[in-house]
Amino acid sequence: MNTPALCRSCAEPLTHTVADLGLSPVSNAFVKPEDAAKGEIFHPLHAYVCHHCWLVQLPATTDARTHFHEDYVYFSSFSSSWVEHAKRYVDAMIPRLHLNASSKVMELASNDGYLLQHFVKAGIPCLGIEPTANTAAAARQKGVESREMFFGRSTAAQLAQEGWQVDLLLGNNVLAHVPDINDFVGGMPTVLKPEGVVTLEFPHLLRLMAENQFDTLYHEHYSYLSLTALLPIFKRAGLRLFDVEQLPTHGGSLRIYACRENASHADTGMVARCVQQEKDGGLTDLGTYAAFEEKVRETKRALLTFMIAAKREKKRIAAYGAAAKGNTLLNYCGIGTDFIDYVVDKNPVKQGRLLPGSRIPVRSPDAVFETKPDYLLILPWNIKEEVMQQMQGVRDWGCRFVVPIPSVEVVL
Structure with missing residues (x-):
């Protein structure tokens, strides 16, 4: 019998499941075309809740350096809405905390300087702590002092x-x-x-x-x-x-x-x-967590039902946003190039690579207007309004947006 993992907060044994999504690759480990014939490592993706302190967590099956390294593919600045959110935060914090040129600000996981650049422009000394070398380098180009650690x-x-x-x-x-x-x-x-x-x-x-x-x-x-x-x-x-x-x-x-x-x-x-x-x-009731997993399974069934029906009608499906959450969804549902032709993303670092696990190719958003798919699945549903505004031209040939979470929705 396996010994239960221990809670990373209070060290109590973890025995209560929130959701078991099976085996999945590291979500940001995009595959380079020259490595397409190589295998990938899949890890358990099984969330538990601690019955003592109520922290929901994954047992640490991967080291942090597996995710955060010199070839990290997530750059915060490629989401315009997120950069605007960061600017609003800076504009609120300066008066609330009476920050000025004699103050000091430090950001943990400062990425490409998407936020600290606004403090720099305001003349407030700041330092970014960022373990990924390529995003830290991008931050320095914005004038943000960054330490890789x-x-x-x-x-x-x-x-x-x-x-x-x-x-x-x-x-x-x-x-x-x-x-x-x-x-x-x-x-x-x-x-x-x-x-x-x-x-x-x-x-x-x-x-x-x-x-x-x-x-x-x-x-x-x-x-x-x-x-x-x-x-x-x-x-x-x-x-x-x-x-x-x-x-x-x-x-x-x-x-x-x-x-x-x-x-x-x-x-x-x-x-x-x-x-x-x-x-x-x-959130302090184990019954809530026990019921969650069935909701997850039903979402998988609904998305696959939609995908199967669309493909049987000879419809072409593309996806928008090579996001980590999208990779979780696609791998859990078993969706690959048999359903989705390609995914587009504004981040040039991701373009030309393959999604982990599903091996769906990542292309520029221009590809959508070149190939004119029938459906565009929005994987980063949290910015769906931004995506639909950016890609509104797809409606010209009758393409419809599909949002998978919290339930499958086709937007006319």
């Missing part, structure tokens, strides 16, 4: 010794990506000034469960986060959550605000309210 207690001590104690420490969509969440959060107080503030954004587990966002499960995401599960992690690190905002990004996210335990930032009451919402939504 993984953040944790030891690197935080190194940064503090170099004088990096900051007024604002931020991280967007990084907390789910760290295998040792206690070490990551535990390093934060070391680089934080006594009255400094931490803000972190991440997709909210409550929305994932309520809206069937199972395709956001992939190996690069070790944890799926609720405020209920995060409170003890921050408390162990000596940090106090004093505010939280609910955001529409990535299908529904939280932005949390934290500070040192004895800092003067007043509690807004929103943390307690959000924890109650999570309880009301069933």
Whole structure:
């Protein structure tokens, strides 16, 4: 009998399934054409919930360096809506935290400088911490000082010794990506000034469960986060959550605000309210998680039913967005080039490669207007409005958009 994996937060055995998506390749391990004849490694994609602290997680079957390296394919700046979101954040934080030229800002997982570039333009000193060399290089071209490293207690001590104690420490969509969440959060107080503030954004587990966002499960995401599960992690690190905002990004996210335990930032009451919402939504009830897996299976059946019917009618199907969530969906459903001719993406780093597992070729968005498919499946459904606006010309020949999550929908 296999020994259960242990919760990465509290070390309790993991025995309760949220969703078992079988075996899947690493979602951002795009295949180069010259490697098309080579095999790929598939890993279990099985999410569990800890019955003790309620952290939803994947057992760590892959090392972080498997995902974050010098050939990383995700560049934040290719989503215009995400760059606009980052600009709004900077415009809000500067007055709220009274930031100026004597302040310091640090971003964890700063990617290609999509956010810190706005602090640079405002004349506020900042530093990006980014383990992937190619995105860090792109950030430097924007004038963003970047250090190629993984953040944790030891690197935080190194940064503090170099004088990096900051007024604002931020991280967007990084907390789910760290295998040792206690070490990551535990390093934060070391680089934080006594009255400094931490803000972190991440997709909210409550929305994932309520809206069937199972395709956001992939190996690069070790944890799926609720405020209920995060409170003890921050408390162990000596940090106090004093505010939280609910955001529409990535299908529904939280932005949390934290500070040192004895800092003067007043509690807004929103943390307690959000924890109650999570309880009301069933996130502290094992029955909620047991019911989720059947919703996942039904989505697979519905998408395959649509695909099979379309192909039997000789319809041509292309997909938009070579996103990690799309790779989870395609591999779980067993969809390859037998259903989808190609996928398009604005990111030139992905173009010319093959999707992991499904081996669907990635092309430029121009390919859609050249081949005129009957359906365009939007894989990054969280930016579907942006995609439909960008690709609205496809309606000229009767092409229809298909959105797979939370349920299969054909948009006329």
